[in-house]
Amino acid sequence: MTPLELRRQVRDGHFRLPTAGYCGVHAQANLVILPQQYAADFLLFCQRNPRACPLLAVGTPGQWNLPALGHDMDLRSDVPGYNVYRHGELAAQPQSLHEWWRDDLVVFAIGCSFSFEQMLIDAGIALRHVAQRRNVAMYRSSRANQVAGPFGGEMVVSMRPMKAADAIRAIQITSRFPAIHGAPVHLGDPALIGIADIARPDYGDPVEIMADELPVFWACGVTPQEAIRHARLPLVITHQPGYMLVTDIRNADLAAF
Helix, strand or coil, rough: CCCCHHHHHHHCCCCCCCCCCCCCEEEEEEEEEEEHHHHHHHHHHHCCCCCHHHHHCCCHHHHHHHHCCCCCCCCCCCCCCCEEEEEEEEECCCCCCCCCCCCCCCEEECCCHHHHHHHHHHHHCCCCHHHHCCCCEEEEEEEEEECCCCECCCCEEEEEEHHHHEEEEHHHHHHHHHHHHHHHHHHHHHHHHCCCCCHHHHHHCCCCCCCCCEEEECCCCCCCHHHHHHHHCEEEECCCCCCCCCEEHHHHHHHCC
């Protein structure tokens, strides 16, 4: 499928799956949608935490499409899963946002590590969650975010098990793409970044780590959802972790060098 075809399937209610492995050469995006009065603070939060929150696009109040990201895009319906938070608590998981939309809502699109996965696969690096059609494993770490206004909390990381040689190659590949999280933030012992049980991710699905593999961790675009939990705003809308907006942007065009 092309990104447009996938978005239309989502819009029509025919696709409700994690988007890892789909439209692999095209960038995927995390979404944060919040009232205009908090937008300046959240923009500053993203600027202070670029590894976890690399911005791809920002809308204007009430704008439900981002033409820079794709043709015929409706952010109220083109994401396969949404989370609605009220005062930091998950309040709803609607299939569309038409009933929730307001003229003061501002959309932030944030780069996603799913975007570089096809590059890793093309380089011969196996990704178990993609092969098994599962959601990537994501964890709350002990690494504190840089605070901006009410937004703080800890970095969320995504994990992919790899052999050591593959991890080195993955660092080389992903370091060229800071707009989609760049190089890993940690390799090896998860306890060093505050993860007590690697078999129990906070988001997504667990994946087996073989004896000859080590866990490789990237900063994750679910980090804003932790910041939102701490901020306890009256209303914030995000994607469900792993259920991303698929854009028309080609990953190769996001290379920094």
